[in-house]
Amino acid sequence: MRLLLGLLLVAASAAGAAERTLHTERSLYRNISVIEEDGVRCLRFTVKRRESRQSCIDMADPDRLVLPYTPIAFAGLAVNPQPQRVLVLGLGGGTIVNVFDQLFPGIEVDAVEIDPAVINVARDYFNFSETASQRVYARDGRVFVRRALRKGKRYDYILLDAFNGDYIPEHLMTAEFLEECRQLLSEDGVLVANTFSSSRLYNSESATYHSVFGDFLNLRRRLGNRIIVAAPDGLPPEDTLRANVESIDADLERFGIDLVRALSLDRGRDWRRKARLLTDQFSPANLMKSQGDSDE
């Protein structure tokens, strides 16, 4: 046992040779670290000794989207290729917000991040900056959405990308919340959600999205993330999606975003139909998640 531990330590230090820790911090919500390795800088949250990469940039090529899920987060452009107002819940390193700003200079991008420490790290280490049109709010996402609804705001593109290190906060997974998001979308708006649930929670999560939005694009990578693309009154027909992709494909190339490939990941309705919906009254998502992990 001790030998094994020793070997692990050696292995860890060898692997860590090229890895530099630029910043660590215990914020109100999590442990944050910024690590640079082989020219790639990542924001990590540590929960229960398991680290997860939240955001990465390639220092030599900052436009490149490093994490494999990030290009797919732009799949909503197939539904609305010219968003004017974008809302991103969960800032991370701000890489997605930055790409929106570069793709569509001058459009309004609101980012909401619960943890002020993450906002500071995005500014200091990930070239994130606020401008007149690109603003970040240190709020709980649900509170922001409710307040925005009450003010009569509408968004063309809403990206749900808020994680607490374990999974998505439970009050951001319920049918009521998704309905609030649906109402916050403009007529030709699109909602994109980054998820990575499995088994029991996957079924409930999918059924909940379906109960609010009807059919959605269910973009699944073989490992890990699943990106949901949904529209407030059902998705446009496939021809429209294809035409939209063609209209914007060239602009996306330099970010390594390939919408044709992204859309090809659609797996349709592959969840158990009768799964129990997540609501404000019933939302034990994190408990279901740990159950699912053990029995599958």
Added chain:
Amino acid sequence: MTAGLLFLLVFCGGFSIMSIELLGGRILAPYFGSSIYVWGSLITVFMLALSIGYLLGGRFSLQNPSLKRFGALFIASALLTLPLLLAGNLLMDVVFEYVEDPRYGSLLASVVLFLLPTIALGMISPYAVRLLVDHRDESGHVAGKLYFVSTIGSALGTLLTSFYLVLYFEVNQILIAIFLALLLCGATAFASGFRQAAV
């Protein structure tokens, strides 16, 4: 026999307090989020309510202490959870409308929804001390046992609610169960109060 019953009722009171507090986090989240200050608001209000409850419970025990009055505390607790059960969202809508800052919003909403029932629940323990103590010598011992039972109830209420109940039931279903349990506690104390008076 009566002593055993009193301990059981105090246990239920302790259980209810923490079960409601835990559900409180769930109830507030759709309006005020799950930021650290939402839990701060909740805990503040529960602590404040309990402190007031202890004070009032002790005061209430000075006048003709009886099992019937003890039962009335449970009935009152149950009834005071009704606004939370029947009009929780309505009340939070109003708070959300008028208070922009989610810190003060969650604090005010906690006061509106949880202060009164928790005060009533807090009155139970000191009142039970009065009913159980016969001699001054044993007062500390009795009080210690009562706090023990009440706080064990709270611990179990926290554990069962957060580990299991929310996994199978809706928030309101759990609240209704607590409401009914408190009514039952009140009725039991009332009934044994009558029997005692008859004997």
